[in-house]
Amino acid sequence: MQNNEAFTIPAWVPEGAQRYLAHTETGQSIRDIARSAGCHASTILRQIRRIETRRDDPLVDAALQSLAQAHFAGTPAAADSIFHVTQEETAAAKDEEFNREALRILRRLCETGAVLAVAEEMDKAVVVRDLGDGGTARTAVVDCRIAQALALKDWISCDNPGRISRYRISSSGRSALSQLIADDENKARARNEFGMSEAQTPFQSQFVQGNSVTAKSQRSRRIRYYAAESPLIALARRRDRDGKPFLDETLVAAGERLREDFELAQIGPQVAQNWDHFLTAGGRGSFGPESHGGQGASDARKRVEHALSDLGPGLSDVALRCCCYLEGLELAEKRMGWSARSGKIVLRIALQRLKRHYESQSERNRMIG
Known part of the structure; x- marks a missing residue:
């Protein structure tokens, strides 16, 4: 034994x-x-x-x-699996990686008509969403090892396993998502209020223990938007004065395409890329793979870089925050110092510009010579 x-x-x-x-x-x-x-x-x-x-x-x-x-x-x-903890990568780092991926995938699975499709002997799984008119849209790509962990924790379930199994978020998965969102909000608030990087957030707890007023104010704050879904999906359900959707499917698709490239760019030796140079408040320095330890998905990263550069200051801010970081409009308005309810108008303009960017890229790709 x-x-x-x-x-x-x-x-x-x-x-x-x-x-x-x-x-x-x-x-x-x-x-x-x-x-x-x-x-x-x-x-x-x-x-x-x-x-x-x-x-x-x-x-x-x-x-x-x-x-x-x-x-x-x-x-x-x-040895390279999420299930294996090496001496170089501690258990805490692995848990952080898993929680980050779980938050991303569970958010997508909370959208209406979303399922996680897993094919036999494939290294990647995809989250697809039913558009309601017979079409589907791919909203996320996930490593099968992460999908296996989600299933083992009973956060996703499949009623009819087969050659292509379709998983939906379970009730325990929704509860776990609420906890993950709360933890993510606390970390984001710590970075915003205390000026500390994500790697230093564990030290923030020591500061809070010494300041009961700060701890009380943090506990009293609540999420002011439905963070389990993309802000684009929420805006697409709104209607303008003429009764038309505030964001049509082409604009949502443009935002989802940016989000998909953004997620693909995170896959690689360096899981989290630094995109803060596209934010107006963070400066707009040059961006290149030499500034990072890992190459990541270079093609996807270049596509995101070109799209954000084409949008320019202001529009790239709101696109990066709402489409990629999945920040709510109220939070984005507050961080960028905009007036209330102005974010949705700027976001729609950014998506229109983003749509034209992708259309021009398609036309350029079809050219000969």
């Missing part, structure tokens, strides 16, 4: 899955697991049976196999 203490499973793995792996991979008895966990053996048995029945889900089964290979088999085959 192997000693379970010799293996370390990431903290994000659900408790039931941890006990299931301890039982199946190390041969530890249910009574031993119950004794170390301080609960009844029947509780452990129910958890193990529940995980076993969920292995019909292809993502859950793949997640358990990856965890077993990375943490119990003693092989380096999954």
Whole structure:
């Protein structure tokens, strides 16, 4: 019998899955697991049976196999996986990466008609949204390892697994999304109010403990917009004076195209690129791959750079904040010092300009010579 203490499973793995792996991979008895966990053996048995029945889900089964290979088999085959924690990358860094990706994907899955499509033997999954007229739009691309983790945590579920499985956000996924949004808002507020970078945000808790007034004001603040969906989707449901949608499908598609390139640009050795030079308040210095440790998806990054440069100051600000960062209009107006309810007008102008930019790119690509 192997000693379970010799293996370390990431903290994000659900408790039931941890006990299931301890039982199946190390041969530890249910009574031993119950004794170390301080609960009844029947509780452990129910958890193990529940995980076993969920292995019909292809993502859950793949997640358990990856965890077993990375943490119990003693092989380096999954050393680059999210399920494996190396000495160079701490567990906290892995949890931060997972939470960031989970927030991005769950937000997209909260949109009306959105599903996560996963094909067999594919490294990537996509989130697609039904447009209501028979068409669909791809709104996000996600690594299958992240999708496996979401399924293992029961944040997404599939009613009919097959060659192409379609997952929807579950009730527990919506609850987790609310918590992730709150955590993300706290980090953004810390960067905005205390002038500290994301890597330094853990030190902000020490400052709050020494300032009860600041802590109280932070607890009292609430999100003033529905942050579970893109601001473009919310604006597309509004009507103008003539009863027409405030943003038509072509403008929403232009914003989604910018968002898709922005997300693709984050994939690479450096997960988070620095786009602050496109914000008016942050200066407009040059941008190039030499300023970063990782190349990322260079083609997608160049497309985003060209689109934002074509928009120019002001318009690129609101496009980057609302389309890419998914900031609400009220928050964007406050940070840019604009008057109330002016953001939606500037955003529509930015999307119109963005639409013309992509159309001109298409025309240029069709030219010969």
